[in-house]
Amino acid sequence: MHTDTERCVRAVRSKDARFDGVFFTAVRTTRIYCRPSCPAVPPKDENMEFHPSAASCQRAGFRACKRCRPDTSPGSPQWDVRADAVARAMRLIRDGVVDREGVPGLAARLGYSARQIERQLLAELGAGPLALARAQRAQTARLLIETTPLPMAEIAFAAGFSSIRTFNDTVREVFALAPGELRSRAGGPRTAPAATPGTIALRLPFRAPLNPSNLFGHLAATAVPGVEEWRDGAYRRTLALPYGHGIVALAPRADHVLCRLSLTDPRDLTHAISRCRWLLDLDADPVAVDGQLRADPLLAPLVDAAPGRRVPRTVDAAEFAVRAVLGQQVSTAAARTHAARLVTAHGVPVDDPEGGLTHLFPAPAALAGLDPETLALPRSRRTTLLTLVRALADGALTLGPESDWDEARARLRDLPGFGPWTTEVIAMRALGDPDAFLPGDLGVRRAAEGLGLPGTPAALTARAAHWRPWRAYAVQYLWATDAHPINHLPA
Structure with missing residues (x-):
């Protein structure tokens, strides 16, 4: 552009x-x-x-x-749409990988040399990974300076700076103001004060329009007890983070999403913000998506009635993969029950003074040694679950911002019990592929037949070629024709 x-x-x-x-x-x-x-x-x-x-x-x-x-400003939507090495690198930088692991760590995750990554980013973005990470640190610092009462020393380390001097020099260079002057110009915090000491309250911007009904409705309706909940108009959940853990509350507003974060280690702030934006698909370009889908006369009425639908994603790709297996061929309520049992037995306990959250979702390593006889699942699904968590635990399968979508699909299909639905729902919600499609999903097929679209998976896939590269968003519009709780904000 x-x-x-x-x-x-x-x-x-x-x-x-x-x-x-x-x-x-x-x-x-x-x-x-x-x-x-x-x-x-x-x-x-x-x-x-x-x-x-x-x-x-x-x-x-x-x-x-x-x-x-x-x-x-909201992040560039191209990094969520594209699947090439530069886009994957940008997603990792946004997640704070350079701050934690350096450029060699970024390159290792992508399977390139540090020199190759540097060259590709310079060619396309005019800046290398260190400069991109520095810009992100400056943005996070400004956000904290202007919207929180945190001391400057805490802000410096929370934003990812290695020293207070570097923090001061960067803020002055980027914004032509000292940190104290930035705070004075802002006139005090711009978000509602945090209810609990140590909680950071901030705003997450997005491109309008944003329809919160299916986004927050889906997250609330499928919430795993102890890990997620809907309380006081906000979706709340626990977060497993690189340096510790946290709890986030996300509430939709007219022009932003109100985010309240409570972290055990402030160094996790950048990663937590990135995970929350990814979860809510806030960097999407709804104008481009809806414009493409409106070109189909059968989809146009759905788009016009409620534009700006996003794809509800996840804060942890491995967690979602486990939950996708637990949700195979069962109701939403049954999937929540199965997941809650795993959480109670193997999750890490946490304290939540503001609500009813009790655990972090168990990591693959904690589930790899499961006794299959303790799982109230059919034998074939036990095999599927155990094979998945062991592949995730030993690194044979990697799911995350660095994943190549096609390669991840191929590895998932090689696992027992992974058919098209499970593979594509993981690609859609865990990996963020905007073109993932679920032609065999029961809700999609019902909606398609109701609109006069083909009812068989093969015919619907052929018809959906006109929706590319936004078929994942078309799925959200099709799902929304049902009265299922996932399509409505909770009371």
Whole structure:
């Protein structure tokens, strides 16, 4: 997008918010970079240059605009849509892998050398992995400075900086203001005060429109007792994080999602925010998705009635894979019961002073030694579950932001008991493939027949070719035709 100068200029002139985060506008005369929708008077065309990332702007010597705050725009949707090495690298950087494992750790997860990753990111984004991670740290720091009362020293380490001096220097360089000045300009916290000391309250931006009904309805209706719950208008769950654990509460609002995080180790903040955005699919581009699906006259009424549906995802791909196996050919209630038994027997206990959460979902290593006789499942499903958790525990199967979608599908299909439905629902909700499709799902087939679409999986797959690459979103619209609780916000 940033290489199409004429299109970028039009977006800036029209202040089109759809492109916020997709590209950034740098002004040569002021040395400031903005989001396309910046309310300031647009500069002259010859004074504008366009960059694919905030890190690229910073690397070229530009500072973030104090008015439109380009560093707080939603993430670029292309990193969730694409499956190539650069997109996978960006998803890992967003998850904080560079801060925890360095560039060698990032490269090892992707199966490339550090030099190859550096070269690919520079070619496409104008910045290497260290610069991209630095830009993310600066964004997290600004968020904490402006929306929380945390001391600056705590903010520095929570944002991923190795020292307070580096934190101060980076904030001054990126925003042309000292950390204290940033806080003074913000005029105090912009989110409601946290109910419990140590809880961080912040806003998660998204591209409008966002329809919360199927998103939060699905998460609430399938919630595993002890791990997830719907309480006081918010979806709450426990999080297993690299340095400790946490509890998050996510509540939909008109122009943002209110996020309250309680962490045992503040260094997990970047990773927790990334996981929450991924869970709610907040970096999606609903205008592009809905525009493609509206082209089908049979889907158009569904899209027009409730635009902006997202794909409910997960905070942990391995956890979701286990839950997908437990949910094979049973009701939602039965799947929750099976998962709750595993949680009670093998999950790590946690304290939750604000609600009823009791455990972290057990990791694959904790389930690998299960006695199959203790599982109230058919024998074939016991084999499927145990084979899955052992493959995840010993590294034979990797599911996460670094996963190659096609390779992960192939490895899943090689496991006993993994048919098309289980493989595709994991690809959709755990791996984030926007084109994952469930033509054999009962709810999808019922909706298809009701709309006059083909009823058989093969014929429906052929018909759905027009929906690509957004078939996962088409599934959400088809599911929403049912009165199932997953399609409605809880009372």
